[in-house]
Amino acid sequence: MNFTFYLPETQKVSGPIYLRVLDESFRLDFVFLTGIMMAPQEWDAEKERPKNIYLKKNKNISAVLDRIKVELAEYIRQRKTGKKAVTKTxxxxxxxxxITAKALQQPENSFLSLTLSYITVRKEMICHSTYKRYLVFFRLLQRFEGFLHRRLILTNINAEFVRDFFIFGKKEEYSENTLHRTIHFVKTILNFAEKKGMVTHVRELEVRREKKPARIIILTESEIAKIKQTEVPEEYVTAKDWLLISCYTGQRISDFMVFNKSQLSETGSRMYITFIQQKTRKEIILPLHPVVLNILKENDYCFPDPIDHDIYNRRIRKIARLAGINEQINARKRTGHRSEDTFVKKWEVISSHIGRRSFASNFYGKIPTPLLMQATGHSTEKMFLNYINHNSHERLATLGNYFEQLYAG
Incomplete structure (x- = not known):
């Protein structure tokens, strides 16, 4: 069974998407107007869908096209099984x-229905970023259903599912990381199903993954010092202060961007900040670094005003560029709606999480690891070490100095 979506080659302005349904075994060859409008310049003829499926409008259109393939294929198979005629009408x-259905209905026996149940159950127990990530996995599995032309059901989530999913993922140019994380999420749903007494093939979903060295991008202590000394336009001062605060507190943007004066306390001669991490729900009591204290002193012991996440990321990249953070590094950079490995200047790939990674890397080996983990909120040393840049030039230079001193002695 084959479904082909297309725009006529002669179409120069926005018009309806056509659908051709072809199946030789059922003797079907019909063409339909879907009524879904699309501009030719936004249409990907090869993939038979909008070019950028991450725009809200195009995301909705792409989801409808996938739903058409799944539900029409199901309808035709059911007619055939019931020995009923399959007509164009x-x-x-x-x-x-x-097309006109207002809400997507998932049959109770479908895997995506079970997935929605799990997300609903967990919604109040997880942070918003985790909830959004679950929805990303859900939509990816919806696209996979469109690729298969059938619904995913619990009994068919097995080794064959994994094989087909990786074929789909490579065709769509998803990263290995995205594919493996989605499989891990699928295993989570299967474990959820088993706790409800359902039989699954969760043990067939073991996927061997080639381990690649993680690229941990940090700001070294000398680079942070350069940023501290760099004069920036007035509208960038707040972002600069937040960047320095993040590098010396080691927190996620969801936590540090809402720091406020009421969370401060003083014991003896030391000032602390106490807060609950949004992601882990752990209480963190953190002594403030002198750099953070100086920022607070200059602002009457108030933290800077909060900044929108996207605006913050754009501004700290500009700040790093002004500070001359121009080291050429190999990193993953987003091009369109995909990421790819490329050589870039470090300032180009700086984002809000760099402060947390820089904190962990720059103080690793200087402060006992358990104390650093207490500050960052990591539960295990293994997770904490994922944040460490073991190839830090400054750390390697320090090691080299030790070698020279020992040799000279």
Whole structure:
């Protein structure tokens, strides 16, 4: 069974997407107007969908096209099984029902229905970023259903599912990391199902993954000093202060960007900040670094005003560029809606999480690891070490100095 979505080659302005349904075994060859409008310049003829499926409008259109493939294929198979005629009129009526449906209904026995149940159960127990990530996995599995032309059901989530999913993922140019994380999420849903008494093939989903050295991008202590000394436009001062605060507190943007004066306390001659991490729900009591204290002193012991996440990322990149953070590094950089490995200047790939990684790397080996983990909120040393740049030039230079001193002695 084959479904082909296309725009006529002669179409120069926005017009309806056409659908051709072809199946030689059922003797079907019908063409339909879907009524879904699309501009030719936004259409990907090869992938038979909008070019950028991450724009809200195009994301919705792409989801409808996937739903059409799944539900029309299901309708045709059911007609065939029931020895009923498959007519152009019948398909047209079903197509219209799919397109005009206001809400996506998942059959109770479908894997995506179970996935929605899990997300709903967990919603109040997880942070918003985790909830959004679950929805990303859910939409990816929806696209996979469109690729298969059938619904995913619990009994079919097995080794064959993994094989087909990786074929789909490589065709769509998803990263290995995205594919493996999605499989891990699928295993989580299967474990959830087993706790409800359902039989699954979760043990068939073991996927061997080639371990690649993680690229940990940090700001070294000398680079942070350069940023501290760099004069920036007035509208960038707040972002600069937050960047320095993040490098000396080691927190996620969801935590440090809401720091406020009421969280401060003083014991003896030391000032502390106490807060609950949004992601882990752990209480963190953190003594403030002198750099952070100086920023507070200059602001009447108030933290800078909060900045929108996207605006903050853009501004700290500009600040790093002004500070001359121009080291050429190999990193993953987003191009369009995909990331790829490329050589870039470090300032180009700086984002809000660099402060947390820099804190962990720059103080690693200087402060006992358990104390650093207490500050960052990591539960295990293994997780904490994922944040460490073991190839830090400054750390290697220090090691080299020790070698020279020992040799000279």
């Amino acid at each position: 019948g398909i047209s009526k079903k197509l219209s029902e799919i």
